[in-house]
Amino acid sequence: MRLVGPSGEQVGIVPLAKALELAQEYDLDLVEVAANARPPVCKLMDYGKFKYESAMKAREARKNQAHTVIKEMKLRPKIDPHDYDTKKGHVVRFLKQGDKVKITIMFRGREQSRPELGFRLLQRLAEDVQDLGFVESNPKQDGRNMIMVLGPHKKKTEAMAEAREAQAARKAERQGAASEQAAEEPAEA
16 A cells, blocks of 8 residues: 655555554554555544544634525515615615525505506616616516515625625724723823
8 A cells, every 4th residue: 555654745655564553653543545546545644633623624614605595575566665765775785795685576456457566666676776786587476476586796705705894994993993092081181
């Protein structure tokens, strides 16, 4: 078998007995890393430490991973202008955070005979937020509801990075203001 030393150096092709002897000598484990290679490749390493480090890398990767979330906003065709502005503000916030937004217009009773009202409302909303997102799924009637999906222009990871930078800037600003205030207090006394 081909043996790799504890610090990554090539030991060479050695018999199994010699490899096990070296593993005992270094007080390490003999781990097969490439079984299908000819000859098979084994490495001298602390297997418990290796498993711990790989688990920590996997945890860190999961922590930095961005989950795609679809937020939902429900509207009615006869929505008040102020209510529309409030709902639009929520959609803007979701798109800035990098989330997709599913907008549902709910029709009740006679409103079902006027689907063009819902279509116009969805088009207006899409135009109002076109700088932050794009229409991923065009408006379509689904029973009593009309549905449209908006996707953000920037990825979730970019939005998360911007949010962290903004938070760090706010924190630095607060600390700077606090230190200025602390410097002024002894001068007054």
